[in-house]
Amino acid sequence: MASELSVLFRRLRTWAMLLALAAIPILIAAAVKLSSHPVAPGRGPPFLDRITQNGLFVGVTAMIVSVPLFLPLTIGVVAGDTIAGEANLGTLRYLLVAPAGRVRLLLIKYAAAAAFCLAATLTVAAAGAMAGVALFPVGPVTLLSGDTIGVGESVVRSLLIAAYIAVSLLGLSAIGLAISTFTDVPVGAMAATIVLSVVSQVADNLPQLEWLHPWLFSHYWLGFADLLRQPISWTSFGDNALLQAGYIVAAGALAYGKFTSKDVLS
């Protein structure tokens, strides 16, 4: 497990992706700081107009912006690479020569992908907080309900949001892992995972498919706003966790079926 994590986090690609994610909040903060026109309320991404008043909103805005595309993109790359990448490099059979067992390998690969989910969201949150503190005044934070909370509690809520998003991405990671067992071409698995996340989000916006919405793994992705209400509404957190758990079990079973019955030749 430790060796798997060190392999993941020693790769140049992983660091490049984390840096790109960190650039999003910095870009947002710099753009708002340098623009001469004040942002009108209700224009652009939510909370964009609040940034000038309170730097702590940079992290929240950056997370809203990165959830639909950037985070799934990086997750797709990491999760799609898990098995197919080893197969492509020809290292998969050496991993299986060790008496570790295929199920254990799957679990370790998935744990590493899940660790990346957490690292990616925390990167966005931390870079946002730092950029906001550096460029804008910091003060009490206004919640969606109109109540204000202190800086300390707002940090707690930001961490909760990061946790929510990390949990939201676990289902996608599991899907990426399952796809990865079906192919020896890592790029194919990555692309398929990312395409699935886009398809799921498009379907979530089509009112004609309303019956399907609660079953889509991206359905609760933007539900973390419920953590910015007063009092906190935990319903969407619980629903989201349950849904993602369902996807993990289903995709995990699929990955198990394919990977344990697969002839590993490379």
Added chain:
Amino acid sequence: MTRPWLRWLPAALVPVALAAAALAGSYQAGAATSLPHKTAEEVIAMIGRADVHSLSGTLLQSSELGLPQLPSVGPTATQGPASVIELLSGSHTARVYLDGPAKARFQVMDLLAERDLVRNGNDLWLYNSADNSAAHMTMPAEPARTAAPHATPTPGVTTPDVVAQHFLAAVGPTTDVTVGDGTTVAGHTAYQLVIKPRSTGTLVDSVTIAVDSASGLPLGVDVRARGQAAAAFSLSFTELSLSTPDAALFSFTPPPGAAVEEKATPQLRALPGKTGQAPQAKAAADRPTITGTGWDAVMALPAGTVPADVRSAPTLTQLTQPVAGGRALTTSLVTVLMLDDGRVFAGMVPLERLQSAAATK
């Protein structure tokens, strides 16, 4: 590797198990419960006696009016005049907190936004997080009341109770009232009061009110339209606790940086933040007139009550259809006729009845 198909077994079984668990969960939620028998009169009397002073709960409102669905792309879709029409389709979640007759908080939870209504004594605050605007009103001083809050609700707080009272007021000789099977709403066992208008002139087929078997509080209202299986309008609690909410919820100070507006008399009957419906002090002549009684009553608004910019809003033109002398919005439950001369007619009746009401004026 003797039997490779065995390894695929979990992949096949897990989705089946998940679907079964989800189905069992939803089946359990709507399962019929057996309650001691009560007549319709007794259940209506229970609602009248309901003595619920404080509650906190989550409400789910959904409409299936047969209108074309408006695409809701992102959080920006709920701004502007569209938000009036937004209530006519799709579903909404709101949280409601009540403590005595003078303290109320109502939160309409939108995607990445929220609209709030806070009442504490005579102070009434509206807050909309989408444009960070707040409005303050002072309620007219009222004589001390002893009644439960459901008798005189805070304007704008739409609970099943308020809607149920509206329909119960229509109960009369033109209505059949029966008690259906017991049900469970938000974990509370409830009687189902079914109100069925006898008149064929209305679009309403039946109204079902779920009444808490313990407290007599209406927990949910379903309105069914003629010839439609799903409820055309439904409002019910998904979570409900009858304990006193945290007092801090009712003290509201506008957040720094918010645009605060002082408004006159609160006359809103609508959800907070629904467009800039400035509550205008209406002259007596501008009052809506109501013709007919009961279910097929028609409400008429004289010319000038509906602002021209609302009438010409693109979303509204999209939803309405041209008819002789104006435009009409026809849904499975409510029909609105907007004449070119500015008069507006509305009612839970077919379009023909509105047109004949307009012609007799």
